[in-house]
Amino acid sequence: MRKCFYQAAEASGAVLVECKNVATAVEYIARHAAGAVLLPASPSCERVNLAEQLRRAGLDLLPVAREHAAEAAAGVTSTCFAIADTGTLVLESTAEDVRLASTLPTRHFILLDQRKIVADGLAAVEPLRQMHQQNPRNYIAYITGPSRTADIERVLTIGVHGPKELYILLLGDWSSDLLEM
C-alpha cells in the first residue's frame, strides 16, 4: 500500500521525501521554502512545537491571515491521512487557516505519517464520515499533486491558481489517528 501511494503520488507530480524524524523534515522545509512560511495550528504540529523548530531553522513564520497569506512563499500543514491508489492527501480544512496555507502560497509542505494510508477512495469513506459526524460543518480537501490546468491547447501546465509545488514529508511517528491533522 505504501509503495502504491508513493507511485501514485509521484505520478501526480508531488515530491516525496522520506524523513528520519521531525528534525529532518524541518531541515528539508528550511532548505526548500524559499521565503516566509504559514503554519496553521494543528494538534500534531503543536505536539512537537513545530513552529519553534521551524523558527530555529531560520524560517520566517507569518501570522496566518488573509492579508499575509498572499505574501508567504510556502504553507506547512499536517494531513489526516492519505489514499494509496490515487496518491491523495486528505486535509481537514474547516479552519480557514488550513485553507489559506494550502491554497495561496507557491509551495505546500505536507507532513504525513506513513501508517495513515488507506487503500482507495472507498476505504476513505469511513474516516470521511467520522469527520462529518465530529463536525457537520466542515471543509475537507482531497489534494493530489500540485495545481494544474490543460485549458490552453490541452497542454498540461502545473501551478495555475493553487500551489505549484507539493512536497509530501513522510514520517514514521507523527500521528496515528486518521482524523487528526
Added chain:
Amino acid sequence: MKERSKAYQVRIDKALATPRLQQALHQFGDAYLLAREKAFSGLDFEALRQEIGEMKDDVRRHHVRYLKQFIDNAEAAGAKVYLAKTAEEANRYIADLAVEKGIKLAVKSKSMASEETHLNKALEQANIKPLETDLGEWILQLCGQRPSHMVMPAIHMFKEEVADLFSRETGRTEAADIPHLVEVARQQLRQGYLDADMGISGANMAIAETGGIALVTNEGNARLTTTLPKTHVALVGIDKLVPTLEDAAKVIRVLPKNATGQALTSYVTWISGAVPSGDGEKELHIVLLDNGRSRLAEDEKCCETSRCIRCGACANVCPVYQTVGGHVFGHIYIGAIGIILTAFFDGIDKAAELVKACIGCRSCVAICPANIDLEEIILALRETVADQEGIGSGKALVFKKVMRNRKLFHSLIRAASKVQKPLTRGERTIRHLPLFFTSLTEWRTLPAIADKPLRDIWPQQQLVKPQQKVVLFGGCANDFLYPELGTDLVQVMNHLNVQVDYPLEQNCCGIPALYSGDKETAVLLAKQNIDVLLADDPVAVLTTCPTCTMALKRDFVEHFKDDPLWRARAEKLASLTVDAAGYIVNQLKAASHFEDLSTPQKITYHDSCHLKRGAGGWREPRQLIETVGHQLIEMDHADRCCGFGGSYSFTGHPEIARKILDDKLVDIEKTEADWVAMDCPGCMMQMRGGLEKKESKVRVAHTIELLARGLREAKHND
C-alpha cells in the same frame, strides 16, 4: 429548407473550413483514449458504470426523499438552500442576494449550470461584475464566447489567440508561450479572490447523507473561490444528488478517469454548511436548479439522462464533434448529452438541428460512465422533432406511400436500375451524377442498383441433410445493391451444411424511416417483417447488415413493448436474429471449417458502429479473417464511424460525412493493407465509394465475401 436549418448549415460550413480545430480535436480524442485506458487499467468499467447507473436511477425514483434529506442536512449545518424552478429564479436569487449585500465583484469557479442560466448576464445587469477564474472560462469571458466543451471550455482556442486576449488585458505584449500565459492568469486573477465579496461555484455532487457538496477540480480556483469571499453561492443542478458518501466516492472514482483520463483531479473539495471565515462564519447559499430537470426525469423515453455525471466523454469520442466542434455540435451543453439537455433546458426548437446532426454511431453510448443509451434517446427526440415539424415531403412520400407497399417499393427500385443505365455506363458504380446531384458523387462513387436483385438470383440449394435451416434477412442494400454478398452467404452456409432461405415478402427493416422520425412507417414495416420471417419457424435469422440486425433485435421489440401479442413475436424474432459471422463462430462453432483456404493477403478490419456497439460483435469477423488465412493488420480507430450513417451522408449532412470518411481512409491507407474488410453493406458503400474516388488500390469486402473467396480459391486449387 427552414431558416434555422440554413443558419445551422452556415455554421457547419464555417467549422469545416477550420482544419486546425479538427486537428486539435482529433489529437485530443486520441490522447484522451490512451490516458483513459491507463486510468481504468485493472478496473471493470462495465461493472462500475452499471453501478452508477443503478445508483442514479434510485435517486431519480426517490428524488423527493433524497432532496428533502439533503436540504434538511444542509440547513442543519447552517447553509441556506433555495430551490429554483427556472433559470430566471436562480439568477434572480443570486443577483438579489449580491445587491442586498452591496457586492460589486463576484469570483466564479467553473459552473456549467451558471452557463445554462446565463448567470453572468444577470449579474452584470444588476451592476455586479462576475469574474471567471477557471483559466478556460476566463479566456472565454475575455473574448465573449461560450464553452465548446464541458470540461475543457476553451479547447477550440489556440495559444496565439489567448496571448492576444491577455495582452489586451495586461497592456503588455504577452508571449504565446503556454506556461507564461498560465502564469499571467495566476497573477491577474489572484487579486480578484481577495477583493471579491462573493464566490460562486457549481458542484459535481450534492450528498443527501451529509447535506454537503463536492467539487472535482484541477486548478485550485474553486478552493480559493469557496474560501476567500465571505459569501459562497453554489449553483447545483438537482440531478447532482447522490444518497451517500460511498456513492459520491464511486462517482469520483469514475468521473476524472472518464473525463480527461486522470486517475483523480488535483482537488476534491467537500463542503458542508457554514464554515469559519475570518472572525465569523461564511454564508453558504445552495441554489438547487431544476430548469427542466424534473421534466427530464419524468419523461418516459429520456429519463435515463438523469444519470449523467457531466464528464463530457460523449463529446470526446464523437466523430461529429471532432469534425465541427462544440459550438456547432452543441448549444450550452455539447455532444450527445448536450443534445438531450438542450431539448429539456432550452426547448426542442434549440435542439432540433443538433438532433439531426447526430450520425448515430453509438460511440457515446460505449463510453458513457452512467450507462445511458444516448443514441436511443436522441432517436426518440428525432421522432418528437419529426412529429412537430414533419420529415420533409420527399421523405414522407417515400416512407409512407412507397416503402409501406413492398411491391411498389421494389418495382420502383427495379425501374431505377433501368433508368440509371446512362449513369453507370454498364459498370457497378456511379462515378458522376449530373446537375444538382453532382455533390453526391464528388467525394465518393455510388453503387449502381444491381441488374438483378438478390431475390431474383437466389440459388437453388441441394443439401441432402442440412444440419440447420435458416433464413436470411437481406435488407435493401444486400438485396438490390450487393446481391453477390447474398449468394456468397449461401455458398458459405452450404459449406457448413446449412440451408438458407430467402422469404420474398421481406421488406425494408424500417431504420431509414425510424431514423428520420417516421415511427409509424417503421412499425408497419416491422409487422410485415415479423410475419414473413417467422412464417417457416427458422432456427436462426441471419443478417449481413448490422443496422438491420439492430432493427430486428432492438427496435422491433421496442415498438411493441406495450402490445403483448406483437411483443412476444418481436422478442422471438430478436432472439433468432444473428449476424452471419456471429452465427458461424458462436452458434455453429465452425470457424475452423475455413482454415487456411486463401492465399494470405494483408487485411485491415473496420468495425461497423452497429455491429460493435449495437450487436456487440468484433472478435468474430477478425477470427474468421485470420482463420481463412489472411494477415490481419489493425488500423488506428478501427471502431470509429466511417461517416455513412444512411441518409445522413446523402441528405442529412453529407459534408460532415465526407470529412469523417476522409479520416477513415487515412487510417486504412496507413496500414498498407490490400483489403479492408467489414460486415456492413452501408460501410462498404461509403468506403468503396471513397477509395474508388481516390483511385486507391485498397479493395473493400464483407467478411462473408472473403470466406466465399476462400472457398472458391480452395476449389480452384483442388
